[in-house]
Amino acid sequence: MKHSLLEKEGTRSVLASIISILCGLLVGAVLILIMGLSNDTLGPTSAWEGIRLIFGGLFATGRNGAGALTFGFNPSNFGNMFFRATPLILVGLSVAVAYKTGLFNIGAPGQYLLGTAASLVIALGIPTTSVPAPVVWLLSFLGGVAAGALWGCIPGLVKAFLNINEVLACIMTNWIAANVVTWIFDGSVFRNTTEGTKTAYVYKTSVNGVQTAKMGLDKLFPGSQINGGILIAVVIAIGVYVLMSKTTLGYQLKACGSNRHAARYAGINDKRNIVLSMAIAGALSGAAASLYWLSGNTEFYWSTYQALPAIGFNGIPVALLASSNPIAVIFTGIFMSMLDIIGQQVTTLTAYNEYITDVIISVIVYMAAFSLLIKTFLAGRAKNKVGINVNAEPAPAAPPVSPEPGGEPPVQASPEKGGEEK
Amino acid sequence: MRTMEAENIIEMLHITKEFPGIIANDDITLQLRHGEIHALLGENGAGKSTLMSVLFGLYQPEKGEIRKNGQVVKINNPNDATALGIGMVHQHFKLVDVFTVLDNIILGAETTKMGFLQKKEARAKVEALSERYGLKVDLDARVEDITVGMQQRVEILKMLYRDNEILIFDEPTAVLTPQEIEELMATMREFAKEGKSILFISHKLNEIMEVSDRVTVLRKGKYIGTVDTKDTDKQSLSNMMVGRPVQLEVQKDPAKPGEVVLDLKDFSVKGHHKKDAVHNVSLQARAGEILCIAGIDGNGQTEFIHGLTGLEKSTGTVTLCGKDISHATIKGRGENMSHIPEDRHKHGLVLDFTLEQNMVLQRFQEPEFQHMGFIKQGAVRQYAEKLIAQYDVRSGQGPITTARSMSGGNQQKAIIARELDRNKELVVAVQPTRGLDVGAIEYIHGQLVKERDEGKAILLVSLELDEVMSLSDRILVMYEGEIVGELDPKKTTVQELGLYMAGAKRQKEGEGA
Numbered sequence: 001m002k003h004s005l006l007e008k009e010g011t012r013s014v015l016a017s018i019i020s021i022l023c024g025l026l027v028g029a030v031l032i033l034i035m036g037l038s039n040d041t042l043g044p045t046s047a048w049e050g051i052r053l054i055f056g057g058l059f060a061t062g063r064n065g066a067g068a069l070t071f072g073f074n075p076s077n078f079g080n081m082f083f084r085a086t087p088l089i090l091v092g093l094s095v096a097v098a099y100k101t102g103l104f105n106i107g108a109p110g111q112y113l114l115g116t117a118a119s120l121v122i123a124l125g126i127p128t129t130s131v132p133a134p135v136v137w138l139l140s141f142l143g144g145v146a147a148g149a150l151w152g153c154i155p156g157l158v159k160a161f162l163n164i165n166e167v168l169a170c171i172m173t174n175w176i177a178a179n180v181v182t183w184i185f186d187g188s189v190f191r192n193t194t195e196g197t198k199t200a201y202v203y204k205t206s207v208n209g210v211q212t213a214k215m216g217l218d219k220l221f222p223g224s225q226i227n228g229g230i231l232i233a234v235v236i237a238i239g240v241y242v243l244m245s246k247t248t249l250g251y252q253l254k255a256c257g258s259n260r261h262a263a264r265y266a267g268i269n270d271k272r273n274i275v276l277s278m279a280i281a282g283a284l285s286g287a288a289a290s291l292y293w294l295s296g297n298t299e300f301y302w303s304t305y306q307a308l309p310a311i312g313f314n315g316i317p318v319a320l321l322a323s324s325n326p327i328a329v330i331f332t333g334i335f336m337s338m339l340d341i342i343g344q345q346v347t348t349l350t351a352y353n354e355y356i357t358d359v360i361i362s363v364i365v366y367m368a369a370f371s372l373l374i375k376t377f378l379a380g381r382a383k384n385k386v387g388i389n390v391n392a393e394p395a396p397a398a399p400p401v402s403p404e405p406g407g408e409p410p411v412q413a414s415p416e417k418g419g420e421e422k
Numbered sequence: 423m424r425t426m427e428a429e430n431i432i433e434m435l436h437i438t439k440e441f442p443g444i445i446a447n448d449d450i451t452l453q454l455r456h457g458e459i460h461a462l463l464g465e466n467g468a469g470k471s472t473l474m475s476v477l478f479g480l481y482q483p484e485k486g487e488i489r490k491n492g493q494v495v496k497i498n499n500p501n502d503a504t505a506l507g508i509g510m511v512h513q514h515f516k517l518v519d520v521f522t523v524l525d526n527i528i529l530g531a532e533t534t535k536m537g538f539l540q541k542k543e544a545r546a547k548v549e550a551l552s553e554r555y556g557l558k559v560d561l562d563a564r565v566e567d568i569t570v571g572m573q574q575r576v577e578i579l580k581m582l583y584r585d586n587e588i589l590i591f592d593e594p595t596a597v598l599t600p601q602e603i604e605e606l607m608a609t610m611r612e613f614a615k616e617g618k619s620i621l622f623i624s625h626k627l628n629e630i631m632e633v634s635d636r637v638t639v640l641r642k643g644k645y646i647g648t649v650d651t652k653d654t655d656k657q658s659l660s661n662m663m664v665g666r667p668v669q670l671e672v673q674k675d676p677a678k679p680g681e682v683v684l685d686l687k688d689f690s691v692k693g694h695h696k697k698d699a700v701h702n703v704s705l706q707a708r709a710g711e712i713l714c715i716a717g718i719d720g721n722g723q724t725e726f727i728h729g730l731t732g733l734e735k736s737t738g739t740v741t742l743c744g745k746d747i748s749h750a751t752i753k754g755r756g757e758n759m760s761h762i763p764e765d766r767h768k769h770g771l772v773l774d775f776t777l778e779q780n781m782v783l784q785r786f787q788e789p790e791f792q793h794m795g796f797i798k799q800g801a802v803r804q805y806a807e808k809l810i811a812q813y814d815v816r817s818g819q820g821p822i823t824t825a826r827s828m829s830g831g832n833q834q835k836a837i838i839a840r841e842l843d844r845n846k847e848l849v850v851a852v853q854p855t856r857g858l859d860v861g862a863i864e865y866i867h868g869q870l871v872k873e874r875d876e877g878k879a880i881l882l883v884s885l886e887l888d889e890v891m892s893l894s895d896r897i898l899v900m901y902e903g904e905i906v907g908e909l910d911p912k913k914t915t916v917q918e919l920g921l922y923m924a925g926a927k928r929q930k931e932g933e934g935a
Contacts, residue, residue: 246799248792255783258774265733265761265769266783267753 016374024364057342079224086229089333090288092318094281101277102257107170109312110177111148115286119144123205144290152282160271202300211296229291241326317365437486446472450645461634465859469643479503509581510590519566571602625859627656677895680709683879689738691729699725712880714894722903760841764852770837778806778821813839831862852883
């Protein structure tokens with residue numbers, strides 16, 4: 001039997017995400033139109049420019065002599081998009097892994113902060129005069145990963161052994177992390193004191209000669225902040241995919257997440273797996289921090305860290321939009337950072353400000369939450385089109401004698417019986 | 423038996439209902455007489471619920487017509503059905519959990535004055551009904567706080583409140599305790615005596631024989647026949663239902679008990695309260711015998727099994743195959759023990775996993791299924807296909823079917839396939855046939871006897887007296903967490919067994935096991 005494309009679960013997920021994205025962009029465009037038409041200083045021309053930037057801001061190259069917007073390949077936009085996507089992908093993976101194992105990792109900001117602290121202290125603390133810079137880089141990266149993992153363990157342990165909801169524990173550890181990190185840098189030798197105006201900043205890691213290799217990407221995207229971090233993030237995403245879907249460890253983690261009781265019944269150590277899954281999630285958030293700060297051109301602003309880094313929370317929409325699929329996270333991470341770039345372009349090229357992209361992101365996240373609904377809708381369409389109940393196919397292994405008509409349909413066909421769900 | 427000439431109150435004539443790919447009801451005719459209890463019998467998936475959904479207006483049939491008192495009626499939705507006096511108690515109750523019982527009963531049929539609810543009148547009417555039929559409910563309790571049995575009484579009161587005269591019960595006994603079943607049967611008889619007509623969907627032969635006047639049998643969507651209950655017996659009904667002669671009695675040779683496989687001494691498990699849920703149990707299970715722990719639900723059987731399998735902590739000594747496993751992990755115990763769990767959704771399956779993933783739930787770390795931590799997908803698929811074929815597990819898409827989408831019987835078969843194929847010396851089977859139909863029960867009993875004959879020790883926990891009597895070689899009765907008697911199923915009677923189970927009789931220390 002031929003299946004239409006709509007019948008595949010994967011296709012439906014992708015379509016649902018694309019529909020969410022389009023809705024978000026449309027709402028953004030409408031908003032710009034309304035603002036433009038209702039504001040004398042903006043007007044319809046500028047609204048039209050804004051709308052064009054919302055959809056094609058990545059390709060904006062500025063304005064020509066006549067003052068009209070020009071579009072084309074903009075290497076600096078692309079490069080910056082990939083640069084900013086790096087931590088988003090990793091934090092998205094962090095949330096996705098936890099979610100696949102039945103946990104909600106809202107602790108990514110805290111894990112990210114701890115990763116930041118460990119990474120920076122190692123990168124700036126070990127003098128490259130005595131240790132080769134690549135070694136320091138590696139130590140710093142691993143340090144960030146380990147710190148994130150450790151911080152992630154805490155809600156995991158509390159959940160596994162005391163049965164305390166991981167969301168509560170994550171929120172607590174987030175705030176502890178914020179204050180601990182402030183305390184670490186406040187009064188430390190890593191404060192940037194050489195540039196008078198920048199008292200609240202930590203040195204860039206490049207001060208110590210430590211930064212992520214460009215791996216030739218700067219040649220591809222000249223004029224941008226890009227470095228090899230994006231490649232590392234992609235490799236990690238593939239690694240996470242393999243871990244979750246091909247290994248016994250992933251199998252155990254998913255079994256525990258999906259049905260802790262059944263996992264325990266089968267002799268799987270559920271407590272260990274809950275801790276492990278939070279540790280992996282934390283490690284990924286830590287890696288996000290390491291790669292971001294090790295770029296060499298980012299400065300950590302510590303003194304007001306009574307607030308949590310937004311990047312930690314942005315992993316949630318990235319994972320949601322990707323339906324927690326590690327490979328899809330690469331694309332949704334890049335997409336989210338593209339919105340960032342668009343916001344920048346809107347701000348620099350028109351009288352609108354970048355907050356419009358925040359509205360778009362919000363709508364997309366909102367729609368992503370409905371993605372299940374959209375998926376069900378798509379599934380319904382698929383069934384009407386083909387007119388065949390997928391479940392009604394005779395099982396290939398079943399003996400031909402009794403095809404058991406009516407064996408499966410009650411689950412699908414009679415809503416009042418509710419199938420096997422509780 | 424009521425008068426045979428009574429005219430039919432409801433006639434469903436030549437009903438055909440198709441779903442994409444299958445015909446759920448194929449030319450089915452059902453005639454319900456005034457004041458009778460009419461049972462609708464069939465295996466899981468025979469089309470009983472579909473037929474009742476057609477009558478209740480949830481589905482529109484492709485062919486056929488429905489008549490009430492001889493008049494053709496069109497039932498487009500449940501409101502039409504209610505207007506015709508048809509009420510239904512669904513298998514899964516349709517109640518608002520956070521509403522009170524009274525609110526649930528009047529929901530959709532509220533009496534109002536100028537837009538304000540007139541709860542007083544409603545309450546009086548419900549109270550009167552509840553009194554008259556002995557349907558005890560607490561009108562002010564929230565539905566989420568009351569027992570399943572009381573929830574069912576709420577559903578019944580809902581029908582009575584709407585003055586329904588045709589009452590449909592969809593598998594009403596599946597969720598009830600034996601006492602509640604008794605009460606329900608009495609209520610149904612009471613309704614019939616008053617002239618209400620009852621359609622009773624079930625696959626439990628005992629109940630049908632006990633309460634119904636006539637039986638209509640469906641098989642695989644087709645109408646097989648209608649018989650008077652007094653002219654038939656369980657055997658012929660089950661043959662009609664399954665389509666071949668079914669062994670209601672378990673066929674087995676006398677047991678040849680071998681060496682001791684499981685030895686428990688002073689085995690106790692803590693309960694949720696101060697008292698031990700299982701207290702100082704000592705028993706031995708031998709190779710080649712089916713040892714049954716009988717008892718009324720809630721007398722410590724669940725805790726006993728959880729303690730034995732390691733899901734809960736226990737004290738005392740447990741020796742399995744000569745090894746002391748008193749402090750072993752679940753996995754360690756699993757080396758010589760397979761476990762068919764009581765709750766197949768909670769423990770038996772990861773419902774969101776595929777069938778093949780569920781088949782290796784305990785074994786995924788064995789070299790056969792993994793190499794250096796990577797799962798051998800091919801080997802898992804092959805193994806699942808082998809088990810599916812061998813144990814006749816039916817599903818929509820074979821090994822890649824999501825466990826959740828399978829029927830209950832096939833989910834249970836999948837678990838049994840997995841556990842028996844692990845080939846362990848001790849098989850712990852807890853209510854292995856709960857909720858299954860005759861064909862599946864026959865199959866599972868056969869498999870357990872086969873395992874016994876291959877020299878395995880089977881530890882069976884069952885609440886069904888029929889199963890206890892026919893399947894076991896030796897019975898231990900558990901009452902309030904203690905073993906109160908050891909019985910030989912060939913020498914004892916159901917009555918005697920019942921006395922032990924109720925705690926009215928008990929053997930002295932040392933007399934039994």
